[in-house]
Amino acid sequence: MVETDERRSVATQDAERTALVPDDGRMRRRRTGRAIAGVAGGLADHLQLPVLWVRIAFAALAACGGAGILAYGLLWVFVRQQSNEQPQEVSGKERQQAFGLVALGIALAVAAGTLSGIVNGWVAAGLGVTLVGVAVVWREADESQRRRWRDASRAGGVRGVVFGGGGGTALVRVLTGAALVTTGIAVFVFRALALDQVQFALVAVVAALVGVAVLTVPWWLRLVRDLGDERTARIRTEERAEIAAHLHDSVLQTLALIQKQPDVSREVLRLARGQERQLRGWLYGPSGYGKGIAAGSDPKKPAPETLSGAIGNAAGEVEDSFAIKVHHVVVGDCPVDDKLRALVKAAREAMVNAAKHAEVGEVSVYAEVETGQVTVFVRDRGKGFDPDGVSPDRHGLADSIRGRMDRNGGTVRLRSAPGEGTEVQLSMPLATANT
Amino acid sequence: MTEEGPVAEETDETTTKRPVRVFLVDDHGLFRAGVRAELDQITDDVEVVGEAGSVAEAVAGITHRKPDVVLLDVHMPDGGGAEVLRKVRPELPEVVFLALSVSDAAEDVIAVIRAGARGYVTKTISSQELVQAVVRVSEGDAVFSPRLAGFVLDAFADRPGAAPISDPELDLLTPRERDVLRLLARGYAYKEIAAELFISVKTVETHVSSVLRKTQLSNRYELSRWASDRRLV
Structure with a gap:
């Protein structure tokens, strides 16, 4: 009786193992x-x-x-x-x-x-x-x-x-x-x-x-x-060693830096954000570790630059430079051409403006690829300003955003009022309709 | 922030409002302790009644405590948050789940939403926002983070060459729902959306809830693929 029970339990274990493999x-x-x-x-x-x-x-x-x-x-x-x-x-x-x-x-x-x-x-x-x-x-x-x-x-x-x-x-x-x-x-x-x-x-x-x-x-x-x-x-084993090396080079170093300056909260935040972004990119990015080979693309061949990647990079740079949080959401995706590169640069400038002047810790960026055009919204809930009251010697908005968009056939809409935050809307028509 | 506006004030007529009973599920004890401390500290609207560190514990604890809202981690051993949802929801349909995760990968987000969570927020959310989200789901509303709104927009996008629509009732978003989602993805609060679209906050809530329902029931190819990758269907 005991023996049969034992055998049965072994059998079920084996069956489970077979199911797992x-x-x-x-x-x-x-x-x-x-x-x-x-x-x-x-x-x-x-x-x-x-x-x-x-x-x-x-x-x-x-x-x-x-x-x-x-x-x-x-x-x-x-x-x-x-x-x-x-x-x-x-x-x-x-x-x-x-x-x-x-x-x-x-x-x-x-x-x-x-x-x-x-x-x-x-x-x-x-x-x-x-x-x-x-x-x-x-x-x-x-x-x-x-x-x-x-x-x-x-x-x-x-x-x-x-x-x-x-x-x-x-x-x-x-x-x-x-x-x-x-x-x-x-x-x-x-x-x-x-x-x-x-x-x-x-x-x-x-x-x-x-x-x-x-x-x-x-x-x-x-x-x-x-x-x-x-x-x-x-x-x-080599794969495991690579993971260990990566964690050592990135995460452990960042944690050490954070421990060194625990009182500078801005700096700690900046480090943590940067590290988080890097780790996410490594895990889930286009050639990411978590994607595995099943994702298909040849890891040696760099993926073509895409809008979502470009916006993500721009947001990351602004996060790093100004120690603020930039939430970015991109709906749809397409390859980046010269016009879209200009759009991303203009969006980056808008993020920088928000980081510098809005006096808030958060900026939202939303980009949507539609048939025929790409729209980007950069928004903060900061102090806002009166668009008509900007002194003419301030070139950020005029040159870096409006000028750049105009030259490439895009449009800029600005919504802001003192105390109500700012939203910059950038639209750029797509060169080819099939994207 | 008082973004519920007059509508919210109308709904809670009783001044002695019972706090929302919350159950925490996360396999990281440190994170549970942190959330519990913050929730206890900043508000009386929310009361943590229990916590669990594994799927089995969570199922037992939730069945025993019958909380109003479960804060659910997505990544756990033995199947994660989706498994908890699958085991508990058939027996306790009145318990509401809010997914709380460090991951913002599309398949994770969509997986728990498809399994029946009423919302999804990432762990970097501020404590005030978390309390708002908990209160909102406990009132039957859906909570979308901007990123989740983005994923849903993406999945419901009308792309050339996409699979044919089998159920237009569920597999398409109305233009209004799309507008609401877009504004959510742009980081607008419900009240701001209402003002922008000249509708009431209640209407915004209705739209968001119907988008959530469509996300959970739709046959959209992208959603099905995410779900089947995760062995949810």
Whole structure:
């Protein structure tokens, strides 16, 4: 009772873990409920077919010149095991069935080969023994991989790589497999072929090489995969280091500066604002960290300058220079041309005026891209002024804003009265209608 | 600021007005403490009745305390503010949520609004403004920060090549609503909007509420995309 409960809880945990790990849709070999290597089971899971059908298909294919056996071997080599164990209920009957089908497949392959006269009995026997040996060794490699995952440690040295901490029995199994392969190849070479001495020597060498190559396939694969895993881990570490470096260079420095001058509230505010803006840009900006690669654009290619970016930069500069808060909201967006650059400069000048003269801590900027024109509002709730009473020697509004807008075909509207704040409305027609 | 004007004064006839009961949800204890201290200090209109630091705590606390307004952080482990909204709102539809977040990313803002929050303000808001916002949502009104107004305008914009409108009733803003939103985005208070458009503050409130309703129910492609990115629908 306790045991079943435990198993169930493990099962649910595993199910949860599986749910958490995004399924990349790739086939994985089964680790539990398998007859030889879990290839048929994995394929059945992948294709959502009953596993029995898949096994029968392999057995039937084995009759076609051993194609089923070859396919099984290739899938074994190139398909990874599941990295987590989902318990599969396997009845004794199914297991018997599976082994029966394996025997049937091999028998069919041998029978078909013998009947068609391509191979004689000795060749079949040699190949058969070799296959069994290979299966034993590869299976042991799977087991050692599994132990490594379970222990989450990397056993050092050649011994660790080969046996994966499996101990004596693993050694026995690997040696048995190797012995079987050697025997199989020997039978094949000595009895199946009638050769003179030179040919015999050549064939023996080639056969030995092939034997070694086949036996060591799992470990070569593991080397390659470990290399890939290590590269991924290194990239991740570098990424983390980059984040740490960024936080150090920006946030920690700013916090240190703030601690040095806690009494100068203006300065503290200015630093905090600047830092906030920088961090936001880094996180959510066009090439921002939080956007990830999914956002699409090539990080090396700078994005074209957009109106929202330009307005944001202008607002940031004014915030930094005058220690005020500039709320900016941009609706719609478009690329910046010369006219819009002039518009942004005029808007910046309006923000500067508000910062200098309005005597408030906040300025609102609102920009909207409509079909045919762009409108920017710069507004403060400051002391305001009488537009008609401005002395003619003050050039800010006249030259920097009105002059600039007039030259580029835009218009300026000004609303202000003493005590009621100021609002500057700038409109600029768009050159092309399609933006 | 007395921007509620005469309309607001008419609505609270009772002079002994009960303070608005507020529940704080934020995974940063320091921030909760700060908000609580400020709210206690500057006003008697608002009373903090409880706080929670996680989604589970929040659901239990809100169900138990039944506050008038929940100040809800957007980013929390285990699903964030939207998850709290999803769990509590079906059972306690009378509790009003005001999202309060450091993020002003469009998807965050739209996500909690779509999940049913009555407003969204950023954490840099001044305490006075926060109190106003709390009182306003508790009276059934919607609270838009300028940035949220901007996002909604953006999402409802009629762009060439945009997806065809499936429900014109919900998927378009009336010109008047657009005007109101524009002024909100320009940083106008309700009273100033009313004066600018020659309408009453009550009418402004109606427009804002209907914009909020459309934001929550509309099928607009941009809104749906934000919501589905966040696995809200």
